[in-house]
Amino acid sequence: MYVSLRDVAARSGVSFQTASKVLNGVPGVVAPETRERILRAAAELGYVPNAMARGLVRRASVTIGVVADEISDLAISQFVLAAQRAAAVRGHAALVSTVNANNEAGLAVRKLLEYRVDGILAAAPTLENDAGLGAALRGTVPVVSIHRVHDGGVPTVGSDHTLTGLLAARHLLRLGHTRIGTIAGPAGRQVVKSRMRGFRAALDEAGHPLDERRVVEAGWSHDGGHTAVHQLLDSDPTVTAVFVHNDVMAVGALKALHERGRKVPLDCSLVSCDDLSFAAYLVPPLTTIRIPFQETGERAATLLLDRIGGQPIPARNLLPVELVVRESTGPPPDQ
Amino acid sequence: MYVSLRDVAARSGVSFQTASKVLNGVPGVVAPETRERILRAAAELGYVPNAMARGLVRRASVTIGVVADEISDLAISQFVLAAQRAAAVRGHAALVSTVNANNEAGLAVRKLLEYRVDGILAAAPTLENDAGLGAALRGTVPVVSIHRVHDGGVPTVGSDHTLTGLLAARHLLRLGHTRIGTIAGPAGRQVVKSRMRGFRAALDEAGHPLDERRVVEAGWSHDGGHTAVHQLLDSDPTVTAVFVHNDVMAVGALKALHERGRKVPLDCSLVSCDDLSFAAYLVPPLTTIRIPFQETGERAATLLLDRIGGQPIPARNLLPVELVVRESTGPPPDQ
DNA sequence: CTGAAAGCGCTTACAG
DNA sequence: CTGAAAGCGCTTACAG
Numbered sequence: 001m002y003v004s005l006r007d008v009a010a011r012s013g014v015s016f017q018t019a020s021k022v023l024n025g026v027p028g029v030v031a032p033e034t035r036e037r038i039l040r041a042a043a044e045l046g047y048v049p050n051a052m053a054r055g056l057v058r059r060a061s062v063t064i065g066v067v068a069d070e071i072s073d074l075a076i077s078q079f080v081l082a083a084q085r086a087a088a089v090r091g092h093a094a095l096v097s098t099v100n101a102n103n104e105a106g107l108a109v110r111k112l113l114e115y116r117v118d119g120i121l122a123a124a125p126t127l128e129n130d131a132g133l134g135a136a137l138r139g140t141v142p143v144v145s146i147h148r149v150h151d152g153g154v155p156t157v158g159s160d161h162t163l164t165g166l167l168a169a170r171h172l173l174r175l176g177h178t179r180i181g182t183i184a185g186p187a188g189r190q191v192v193k194s195r196m197r198g199f200r201a202a203l204d205e206a207g208h209p210l211d212e213r214r215v216v217e218a219g220w221s222h223d224g225g226h227t228a229v230h231q232l233l234d235s236d237p238t239v240t241a242v243f244v245h246n247d248v249m250a251v252g253a254l255k256a257l258h259e260r261g262r263k264v265p266l267d268c269s270l271v272s273c274d275d276l277s278f279a280a281y282l283v284p285p286l287t288t289i290r291i292p293f294q295e296t297g298e299r300a301a302t303l304l305l306d307r308i309g310g311q312p313i314p315a316r317n318l319l320p321v322e323l324v325v326r327e328s329t330g331p332p333p334d335q
Numbered sequence: 336m337y338v339s340l341r342d343v344a345a346r347s348g349v350s351f352q353t354a355s356k357v358l359n360g361v362p363g364v365v366a367p368e369t370r371e372r373i374l375r376a377a378a379e380l381g382y383v384p385n386a387m388a389r390g391l392v393r394r395a396s397v398t399i400g401v402v403a404d405e406i407s408d409l410a411i412s413q414f415v416l417a418a419q420r421a422a423a424v425r426g427h428a429a430l431v432s433t434v435n436a437n438n439e440a441g442l443a444v445r446k447l448l449e450y451r452v453d454g455i456l457a458a459a460p461t462l463e464n465d466a467g468l469g470a471a472l473r474g475t476v477p478v479v480s481i482h483r484v485h486d487g488g489v490p491t492v493g494s495d496h497t498l499t500g501l502l503a504a505r506h507l508l509r510l511g512h513t514r515i516g517t518i519a520g521p522a523g524r525q526v527v528k529s530r531m532r533g534f535r536a537a538l539d540e541a542g543h544p545l546d547e548r549r550v551v552e553a554g555w556s557h558d559g560g561h562t563a564v565h566q567l568l569d570s571d572p573t574v575t576a577v578f579v580h581n582d583v584m585a586v587g588a589l590k591a592l593h594e595r596g597r598k599v600p601l602d603c604s605l606v607s608c609d610d611l612s613f614a615a616y617l618v619p620p621l622t623t624i625r626i627p628f629q630e631t632g633e634r635a636a637t638l639l640l641d642r643i644g645g646q647p648i649p650a651r652n653l654l655p656v657e658l659v660v661r662e663s664t665g666p667p668p669d670q
Numbered sequence: 671c672t673g674a675a676a677g678c679g680c681t682t683a684c685a686g
Numbered sequence: 687c688t689g690a691a692a693g694c695g696c697t698t699a700c701a702g
Contacts, residue, residue, distance in 0.1 A: 053695035281557040388679035
């Protein structure tokens with residue numbers, strides 16, 4: 001039902017090999033009028049080249065694979081969207097495969113390899129410690145990741161999370177807060193460790209070391225943030241500011257603060273991370289540290305394509321983060 | 336660098352055709368021990384079948400294409416995620432291509448066809464009136480869409496949007512509201528027309544026909560909802576309830592209501608559509624009509640795969656919507 | 671300027 | 687039970 005090269009060749013009176021060259025734009029192979037005839041025949045017949053056949057002989061599918069966590073996570077979906085776009089601009093289609101802790105990530109990667117993807121983008125931070133993913137990713141095809149990969153060996157692109165923690169703490173300190181708490185993401189995650197490191201360092205530096213009763217670990221969800229704020233306030237009702245590890249948790253945190261009768265920022269300040277689209281529209285608008293998800297996706301795709309093209313690429317690529325001050329932070333209440 | 340069927344055949348002392356049959360599980364082709372040898376050789380060598388070669392001869396890529404709007408839209412990303420998962424379960428990889436009004440959707444589809452996808456899932460409601468998309472989608476390969484396709488001819492799966500509008504209005508009427516406004520999505524969109532139809536019908540039925548000064552059209556964004564509420568309140572300050580066409584707009588609407596000093600639901604009720612994950616965590620928690628995006632994705636993928644498998648599928652597939660009452664709606668204020 | 675050969679890595683009748 | 691032939695739709699040296 002698809003027309004083949006032979007069909008367009010037949011209609012234009014040349015061999016199918018010649019038709020191939022012309023349609024691929026190989027320069028100077030035919031007389032202008034022959035070329036015209038071939039092009040016209042292809043258009044009239046609605047010729048659509050078969051990428052599988054081409055990929056087979058060229059030994060390149062002109063395709064990248066992306067292994068991603070649930071793309072219903074806004075951060076991940078922004079990344080995947082930007083990466084897919086960047087790849088498309090350079091002519092590559094994207095085969096996306098979502099993974100989670102239950103299904104074997106190794107199998108997902110292997111499936112991608114069956115399709116002979118030219119490279120793989122890893123965007124499954126949830127599996128950063130998954131040995132199966134790490135093993136599957138190493139060695140077969142160029143890979144770029146936006147997170148640590150178990151046992152390393154994969155170039156990464158991401159943000160400076162230590163700086164993120166530092167910026168959050170300094171912002172709060174500068175406003176005059178000293179009793180600062182934090183709602184951290186899952187403790188096993190690198191991003192959480194880095195943020196905590198920067199956060200702690202800034203507090204130490206200011207002479208207000210982090211009180212361990214003021215740190216609560218939670219899942220990256222509305223519910224996580226919501227529950228954690230209640231725990232935090234139970235543990236130390238005197239905190240005047242909270243650093244939440246992402247915007248999604250911050251939504252839940254805001255709700256919990258409201259339930260506790262704490263006005264934000266009058267009674268309690270809140271600073272978060274991500275700067276997702278809704279951050280500016282919450283009540284109050286969220287002060288947050290912008291993580292450049294789209295730029296990360298774009299950059300990751302570009303690096304991967306460069307690598308596929310044979311160029312060397314840096315092992316670590318850091319993108320800038322930026323404090324966006326809005327209305328959820330202010331000076332601490334008077335004593 | 337990839338090992339081929341010839342390699343595993345050589346190592347196990349059979350012809351590559353025999354190796355092919357065994358690895359494909361063709362029943363009863365070899366003696367058990369030969370079979371063992373071949374399987375072992377494949378494992379030792381790390382054989383990964385070449386899906387392009389297989390696709391070429393089978394004339395099926397075991398792949399589906401999905402053309403989607405920006406997947407940073409939570410509704411779309413939920414759909415794509417669920418569809419991809421459902422396809423993966425049935426062994427199909429997903430080639431995803433995002434489109435927008437600027438880039439030619441027809442080109443995106445054509446690219447998918449080059450890869451010889453076995454079918455296409457359309458999830459680009461933004462382009463429902465785009466003739467190029469419609470034309471590209473028709474005729475080549477099975478297609479299932481979650482929205483209307485220009486000039487038709489494509490099976491759809493979705494929700495009953497007329498019912499959605501009806502449910503919203505009835506809920507508000509039952510609470511005692513009579514001066515009800517609405518923030519509608521872009522007027523050209525089918526979903527908006529349907530929702531308005533249901534909404535109007537319910538109000539008419541109740542004897543409180545919709546006053547045109549109480550309808551404001553807006554984009555599907557936080558900002559759209561935000562701006563529109565201000566317009567609505569300028570146009571008629573006496574409204575006591577608002578029906579907003581999606582949760583994302585509702586976030587902006589809530590903010591605008593707050594800026595106007597209207598407490599929700601005491602001074603003004605708000606009912607929305609979608610029930611995205613954050614809806615339950617806003618202040619106040621949103622009363623909204625749940626649209627089953629994930630089920631839609633799953634269903635669409637399943638139908639497409641059935642269709643690819645040669646089965647007939649219904650031209651229209653409706654999934655149930657459901658009113659989720661939370662705290663953003665209540666009785667109107669006393670006069 | 672154009673054509674014919676060889677081959678990419680497989681699957682699938684068809685023989686034996 | 688196993689093998690050899692033919693072919694899927696292309697690209698790319700190589701001849702002429």
